Amino acid sequence: MTQKNNxxxxxxxxxxxxxxxxxxxxxxxxxxxVQLLIAADIDRQTKKYSNMGYKLTLIEVGQVAQNITLACQxxxxxxxxxxxxxxxxxxxxxxxDKSIKLFLGLSIGYEQTEPSxxxxxxxxxxxxxx
Numbered sequence: 222m223t224q225k226n227n228x229x230x231x232x233x234x235x236x237x238x239x240x241x242x243x244x245x246x247x248x249x250x251x252x253x254x255v256q257l258l259i260a261a262d263i264d265r266q267t268k269k270y271s272n273m274g275y276k277l278t279l280i281e282v283g284q285v286a287q288n289i290t291l292a293c294q295x296x297x298x299x300x301x302x303x304x305x306x307x308x309x310x311x312x313x314x315x316x317x318d319k320s321i322k323l324f325l326g327l328s329i330g331y332e333q334t335e336p337s338x339x340x341x342x343x344x345x346x347x348x349x350x351x
Contacts, residue, residue, distance in 0.1 A: 239314060243307045253330035259285055264320035282324045289327055301328045
C-alpha cells in the first residue's frame with residue numbers, strides 16, 4: 222500500500238472467519254455491522270515529533286476513537302472499543318506497510334433488542350449467556 226493520505230480505504234473483501242479469529246471470538250463482536258480498525262504510521266510520527274511521536278500517536282488514536290464513539294452515541298448507534306486484537310495477523314492480512322501499526326478496533330451497530338444466547342468458552346468450561 223503506497224497511499225499516505227488520511228481517509229478510509231477498502232483494502233479487499235473481508236474474510237469473516239479471519240476477522241472472527243482476529244477479534245478472538247466465535248462471533249463478530251456483539252454481532253455488530255461495522256468493524257473499524259485504527260492504525261497509524263509510526264515512522265511518520267517519530268520523524269515529525271522525534272521521541273514524542275509514539276506518545277502523541279496514542280493520544281491521537283484515543284481522540285479518534287472518542288470522536289467516533291460520541292458521534293455514534295449522538296446518532297443512537299452503539300459502539301465498543303477493542304484493544305485485544307491479533308495485530309500482527311491483521312496487519313499481514315491487510316498488507317499494511319511495516320511502519321503502519323494497528324492500535325484499536327471499534328465495533329459499531331444497533332442495540333440488540335432481544336436477548337440471544339452467546340457461547341463463552343473459558344478453560345474448557347462452556348456456558349451459554351444471555
